[in-house]
Amino acid sequence: MPTSRTPRSSQLALSALDALAGAVLLVDASRRVVGLTSALEAQLGAPVREGTLLSEVLVPQGGVERLEAVLTTGRETTARLRAGAETQAVRVRAVALEKEGWALTVTREPTARSAEGAEVFHGLWTQDAELRRVFRIVEKVARAESSVLVRGESGTGKENIAHALHALSVRGKGPFRAINCAALPPNLLESELFGHVRGAFTGAVRDSPGHFRLAHGGSLFLDEVAELPLDLQAKMLRVLETRTVIPVGGRAPVPVDVRIIAATHRALRREVEAGRFRADLMYRLRVVPIFLPTLRERRGDILPLALRFLGELHQRGTRRVERIAPGARRLLEAHTWPGNVRELRNVMEYAYVIGEGAVLREVDLPPEFSEGRTASSPSVALSPTAGVLLDEQKVRAALARAGGNRSEAARLLGVSRVTLWRRLRALGEAGH
Numbered sequence: 001m002p003t004s005r006t007p008r009s010s011q012l013a014l015s016a017l018d019a020l021a022g023a024v025l026l027v028d029a030s031r032r033v034v035g036l037t038s039a040l041e042a043q044l045g046a047p048v049r050e051g052t053l054l055s056e057v058l059v060p061q062g063g064v065e066r067l068e069a070v071l072t073t074g075r076e077t078t079a080r081l082r083a084g085a086e087t088q089a090v091r092v093r094a095v096a097l098e099k100e101g102w103a104l105t106v107t108r109e110p111t112a113r114s115a116e117g118a119e120v121f122h123g124l125w126t127q128d129a130e131l132r133r134v135f136r137i138v139e140k141v142a143r144a145e146s147s148v149l150v151r152g153e154s155g156t157g158k159e160n161i162a163h164a165l166h167a168l169s170v171r172g173k174g175p176f177r178a179i180n181c182a183a184l185p186p187n188l189l190e191s192e193l194f195g196h197v198r199g200a201f202t203g204a205v206r207d208s209p210g211h212f213r214l215a216h217g218g219s220l221f222l223d224e225v226a227e228l229p230l231d232l233q234a235k236m237l238r239v240l241e242t243r244t245v246i247p248v249g250g251r252a253p254v255p256v257d258v259r260i261i262a263a264t265h266r267a268l269r270r271e272v273e274a275g276r277f278r279a280d281l282m283y284r285l286r287v288v289p290i291f292l293p294t295l296r297e298r299r300g301d302i303l304p305l306a307l308r309f310l311g312e313l314h315q316r317g318t319r320r321v322e323r324i325a326p327g328a329r330r331l332l333e334a335h336t337w338p339g340n341v342r343e344l345r346n347v348m349e350y351a352y353v354i355g356e357g358a359v360l361r362e363v364d365l366p367p368e369f370s371e372g373r374t375a376s377s378p379s380v381a382l383s384p385t386a387g388v389l390l391d392e393q394k395v396r397a398a399l400a401r402a403g404g405n406r407s408e409a410a411r412l413l414g415v416s417r418v419t420l421w422r423r424l425r426a427l428g429e430a431g432h
């Protein structure tokens with residue numbers, strides 16, 4: 001814990017420990033913290049004051065009473081590391097120091113990682129360094145009350161991240177509500193968000209609390225927040241500023257204590273420039289922006305994720321796929337994955353059902369993989385214009401194959417109905 005009072009030699013010793021051993025905690029003979037490396041501070045997400053009792057930071061398996069055994073035996077033990085309101089599973093080992101006190105090395109419990117360099121974080125699997133960096137940011141930000149805006153394409157795991165932000169926060173035991181701002185017409189959206197009083201409109205036969213009040217004491221996830229109409233943006237801003245909601249048809253403001261987590265696939269700044277989104281609301285929502293990488297930006301995840309999904313399918317079905325043929329692998333790796341991980345899971349389900357035997361072959365993949373249009377050449381795959389054209393072709397092909405049924409077309413494309421609706425709207429064909 002390098003502070004202005006820490007002598008220079010101790011600061012140097014701590015940074016050496018940081019470089020050599022990572023997360024280390026130093027305690028004196030009275031079992032009080034005298035220092036910690038910045039790696040441990042990062043893991044905790046907050047500084048620990050000098051003089052804090054070791055028992056307030058670390059609880060070994062078997063309870064605080066076992067602390068002495070940890071210090072005296074020097075054996076590696078599993079323990080819970082206290083990080084704010086959260087605790088983390090860790091392995092800890094103590095080394096007695098020559099003059100007095102101990103140095104404790106703290107490593108995360110390996111069960112959280114499924115393979116070397118891979119990690120499962122609140123349902124999201126990855127071995128990509130960038131996405132794992134995002135997970136660490138999420139852990140830190142969750143503990144603060146800051147407003148978070150998650151930006152990522154459809155199917156990149158925005159909702160999982162919102163859940164993680166809630167679960168890891170002090171509000172974790174409170175309610176989590178999610179609402180998709182793109183899925184409802186404006187008048188319905190307003191009453192879904194803010195509630196309504198009986199008689200506010202035809203059909204309002206009783207009072208309804210709305211998502212804000214239902215999320216009281218917890219978090220509210222506003223998915224596709226860029227689609228919020230301008231008049232609702234003004235109302236939303238008022239709610240965030242006054243921390244009260246006025247239900248549709250009501251007069252009295254009702255106090256609400258809710259943390260907002262917003263998400264969008266759009267660049268909100270560009271929406272502001274185009275006059276479609278209020279700058280003041282953007283600043284309110286976007287205190288901490290979090291960017292989720294697309295699946296095509298982390299191609300190393302494609303095949304391991306595909307195998308994981310095949311494993312899950314095997315749990316439910318009878319076919320056991322042991323490997324993916326080289327041709328199919330190449331196609332999967334070259335695909336642009338506009339629907340990201342959701343699309344990959346759907347493609348695997350398709351191939352699992354269509355094919356037979358232990359090998360997943362090229363011909364088992366959905367038709368768009370054999371149509372030669374799905375960017376088998378990476379240069380085409382990575383061109384944004386090509387991506388847009390491809391989307392339109394794919395949307396039309398999927399709709400045709402689904403006989404015009406949008407739910408089925410969305411399933412074939414591996415995107416949510418809302419995403420398909422958005423694409424159709426961009427093509428001027430969303431209907432009403």
Ligand SMILES: Nc1ncnc2c1ncn2[C@@H]1O[C@H](COP(=O)(O)OP(=O)(O)OP(=O)(O)O)[C@@H](O)[C@H]1O
Pocket residue numbers: 123124125126152153154155156157158159160161305341342415416419
């Ligand atoms: N890295 C990942 N590992 C495992 N599953 C994933 C991963 N990323 C996404 N998923 C799964 O893909 C599906 C889509 O994720 P999610 O709904 O969070 O995406 P989204 O970004 O909110 O998309 P949309 O905006 O279309 O709703 C979920 O079932 C999620 O669990």
